[in-house]
Amino acid sequence: MSAQDTATAPASAERRRRFSVEGLTKVFSTEEGQVRAVDDVSFTIEGDTFFTMLGPSGCGKTTTLRMIAGLETISEGRILSDGADFSRMNAFERNIGMVFQSYALFPHMTVFENAAYGLRLRRAPQATVDASVKRILAMLQLDGLAHRYPADLSGGQQQRVSIARALVYEPGMLLLDEPLANLDAKLRVEMRDEIRRLQKALGVMALYVTHDQEEAMAVSDTIAVFSKGRLMQVGAPFEIYARPASLFVADFIGKANFLPLRGDGASAATRSGVAFSGLARRAAGSNEADWFGPEAQAMLMVRPERMSLTPKAATGAGTLSGTVRRIQFLGTFVRYLIEAPDADRPVLIDRPAFVDGVVEGSAVDFGFAPEDAVLFERPGR
């Protein structure tokens, strides 16, 4: 298929689009009063970026997507697409393609008519409809199914049809609302790669919503992490993993170990008195004070695969130590769960192989290189 070839040179300069959301807010009125489901969210997407909104359920990501699609009214803020103000346009004028979790295929239309729907609404001539639908169905490997009805298709095929329906009229952007949530695990991995391949091949800007962080890391150019209606961090997958801007992001993306630190600045030390120097410092989110507990002034974050593990040495002063509670063999790595006085939760340490001389119940020392840790300072009150 020629799609792969063109994927390298997708967007010519004139088609490079710019989409931005400015101060977007959604207020719902409920019996308990007003709820800010989306609170002052701003971001910009350019060209054929694959942009993912990631967060736990109820974090406002889907509401944001629906406001962009025009399916939900905007309480405050603006949505600009190449300078055009979406908030002044009807949903049906925004030239968007959208893929839903439930596929939302029209059960009374064939696969062909489902795919042709947007073109028919645009009054495209029959020859164009035939050619475009044929091409998009071929790209999604649906060639032989054009005259079937959705009820006769498997879940994966239905999802392909709904993607075809959303892309066939060359929308300005493609919105995907948890499109893989109804598929089984294996198919999910296949489909996410295919969605990205198609998106790059067609050079269409994509806005993807998911609560699955692995899925987000796998497909996205840029990830926007949401929590409680707020946008916590925007960045490339590596960036948000290695340099999380807040404790929430550190905790939500991947696994993280947190060690509370006492004292300020250079004198910061763990409960057992282990001190560190030369750490990257950053402030925790302004609403994250309750992560710290009464005594901690700062919180140290280290990823499990960045930690070292050795049997307990005779002289243990100045090192972190604890007891191995559980060893999990997880195929590509071995996970050690360690109970340590310096951490509130079990410390996770992932090693590529079993560590000699360490069994469940062993006393161990563990550590990390300073450049692999991030120090979050307690936010000012």
Place this chain on the structure above:
Amino acid sequence: MSAVAGGNAPVRRRGPDLLPWVAGAITLIVLVGFLAYPILTTMANSFAPQGESFNWFNGTLANFERFWTSALYRSALWNTIVISVAVTVLSTLVAVPAAYFVARVDIPFKPLILSLSIIPLIAPPFIGAYSWVILLGRNGIVTHYVNQWLGLPMPPVYGYFGVIVAMVLSNFTYVFLFVQGALSASDPHLEESARVMGASRWRILRTVVLPLAIPPMLAGAMIVLIEALGEFGVPAVLGGEMYVLSTLMYFQINGFFNLNGAAAIALVNVAITLVAILFLLRINKRRRFVTLGSTTRRAALIRTPGMRIAANLYVWGLLFLAILPQLVIVFTSFSERWPGTLWPLQYGWSNYTYVFNRVVGPIQNSLILGAIATVACVVFGTLTGYVAERKSFAGKWALDLTIMLPFILPGIVTGVALLVTFNAGPIVLTGTAVIIVIGYFVRRMAYIYRSVVAAVAQVDPRMEEASTVAGATWGETMRKVTIPLIAPGILAGAIIVFTTLISEMSTTVMLYSARWKTISIAIYERLETQEISAAAAIGTITIVVTLVLVFSATKIIGKSMSDLFR
């Protein structure tokens, strides 16, 4: 990647999407104008002196005083209450055993039994009631044989006896279908666990099965009660000297054209209906069972010979009695000479020739008026049903209430309300076809509304959103996605509406005119001139047409006949 083309053209820039607002506004105007306004006008005018319209200075209770002063009014009120309560209680007593037998005993032809059980509901107007005179009247067939063989006298058919028998046998079906449905769907685990704990069958019946059947039984009883409180045809034909509120209303209008008096009676009738509904809802509220089982397995059927014989005898006997009026009508329609003898002296097709030559007008009128009203019901019922299911807005309960009101308003009250409202004042419609269509529309829109609400609930809202995002206006989405998906539901509802309208009687008697007589009026007139066989021929045609239409509705939505009325 040059072209997955066609969409590259800029999307048409259009103005704001006004259609939903326009559709909503028109519907609102129609509902307020033809439903809320007439009902309020009627309420107001019941407090105005006879022959006047209500204003803030002429308020009076004179129209209601007769309920204290006039023996006729007092007895009509009393009769209405006694008959309605008796009919409701007897219908329930008759129906529950039948429902239990059909649901739980191994007897053959159950689908046929269920289908036959709806035939009493489609009795043709007036002649259905009159068939009891043919059977139980002084020269009636049954009366004769009861006299001859048993030597027993029969009570006179005119009055309480005939009215109650006729109404019970045409209304028990509601309770029967509701209870039968609940009993055959309830979770067999409940009874099995009772049996495991050592309960006898009688004890299980008393402590498990019957209590579970009470909510559907009360729901069915409520419908019977509402029907009985508003019934016009049966007391009009079989009441004799005895009046009920509905016949009294008719008397006030046909005899004296006393609109204010009729409005007052209507108000009292509605008040009784509301009290009765609230009472039944209150009883039912205390019993909230969830009997949806975790299994689709049905309860085991009882197979003992004694029970099977009893069940067969009871169910078929009851069905025979209930369908008897229809059989009598068909039989009578073929009698050419029946001069007060026990059986007709001559049989033939002449009544049908007569009908097809002389009664064409009313049949045409019924079809035309019914069709127009059905179309109106479809248009507005669909719009309001859609809005009610999809949109949330303040005052939704008011919409619901307004639409469902005609369900509990007796048809004759709707007729009186329209007559009172459009007889004088800014819009005069009395005597036109329009007022009949409005009456039909107002009474039947709720059917379409309900089927549309149910159908729209089955359509994933994401489907409509997918259509919108793909570039469809609200109208385009409705036309291409929503309407095609809910069409079967609408069509089945429309057929039922049309069916009930071609034999509509209680609203029609208030609104018809010399130019616009319908099938019911034609039958009524033949009964008054003692052309019983001709009336029976018209009735037979109505029965056949109705059955064909109901049957086609079941084919369209793939439900059984009994499900359409459940």
